[in-house]
Amino acid sequence: MEVIPRWYHSNMAMTLRLSEKQSAALKKVAQAQGVSMHEVALMAIDDYVSRRQNRLKSAIQRVATEDQELLTRLAK
Numbered sequence: 001m002e003v004i005p006r007w008y009h010s011n012m013a014m015t016l017r018l019s020e021k022q023s024a025a026l027k028k029v030a031q032a033q034g035v036s037m038h039e040v041a042l043m044a045i046d047d048y049v050s051r052r053q054n055r056l057k058s059a060i061q062r063v064a065t066e067d068q069e070l071l072t073r074l075a076k
Contacts, residue, residue, distance in 0.1 A: 016041065023037075026040055026041065
């Protein structure tokens with residue numbers, strides 16, 4: 001028996017609880033950009049995820065460069 005329908009997990013909605021300060025800041029940005037608060041929140045999430053992925057790639061590249069000799073020895 002399926003308790004939670006499969007469609008529920010495909011594009012699940014969520015509730016985002018913000019402090020009054022966060023809500024006011026989000027509303028101010030949304031009004032300034034002429035978009036909804038929802039759209040600003042989505043843009044912020046996309047930006048955060050993108051920056052995190054770039055930081056990870058940069059860190060991996062730095063380790064590969066700085067520790068190249070050690071990595072080469074370990075690969076033998």
